[in-house]
Amino acid sequence: MGSEHTAAHTDPAALAEQLRARGLRLTPQRARVLAAVSGLEHATPEAIGARLREEAGPGGSAPDTSTIYRTLELLESLGLVWHTHLGRGAPVYHAAERPHLHVVCASCGEIASAAPDLLDRAAERLAADLGFTVDVGHVALSGTCRACRNRAVQEKP
Amino acid sequence: MGSEHTAAHTDPAALAEQLRARGLRLTPQRARVLAAVSGLEHATPEAIGARLREEAGPGGSAPDTSTIYRTLELLESLGLVWHTHLGRGAPVYHAAERPHLHVVCASCGEIASAAPDLLDRAAERLAADLGFTVDVGHVALSGTCRACRNRAVQEKP
């Protein structure tokens, strides 16, 4: 994957720096988890584990599940990754390079991304009316994708 | 097309009718669960159980947890209630009287409601760009409420 226009965020060096600033340590597990999140588009903790297990190959070792969870939490607190809840029991993580919002199909689980400015207007209204600051990176809209919509029309006339 | 935009949704009679139409039965458990969902603003299955246990009082009996889950699923398939995922492990149900969207504070969990037309513009754009139909009733926006925002500013200057 071309890391040429990778934001400094996903750069291992940036990770080291962020960690050091807090007196934390740079471990291979942390670097690997961050790399996996960057590589996968919308990764669940489980998917990240699977990816790391693959990469490790036979004989190799991958971080433990609990380590993945702890690391993800840490990376998020450092602002390096974000997570969104797309539905029951499936938080997905993505690198925090640039904010974007998620759109999930309630039928097939398909995930699409949309530009963050899609919600600018709504965000303004919420700020004005409720004093509520929307966090676009965490937003997930639920609905039906085109394919499932067509299918529904066919099957339920 | 179902012309079910009546507030009569929470009416036991409407429930009976909907059930009968499908050859299903009206049980006291189903009526109670629907009543609890209507009464509570944003109820988790657990909260619904607690409410029903209260209402039953000592000596009385409340529906079993599994029955609550099954009933909620049923009521949703009948279009009488809707649920939303507000974050990790806590789906909330609300009566389907009129659609509205949810706004959740990531810090304190505070839930606010907003008018569904807040997202009309965004929904149109998604429909046009991705062919994606947003389900406003299921949408939850995440962010920070005024109180938590102020607190954050104080503590992290």
Next chain:
DNA sequence: CTCGTTGCAAAGGATTTGCACAAGT
């Protein structure tokens, strides 16, 4: 009566936690 329904208990999947050992700095 005849099925749809319920309660109970056990199964499951996902995440978290306690601890002793391993490993960054």
Next chain:
DNA sequence: ACTTGTGCAAATCCTTTGCAACGAG
């Protein structure tokens, strides 16, 4: 060396399922 971080296993949470008894129509 001094602490933080990791793996392992057990503990939790939330939800679902199998089944025999129960009750609505």
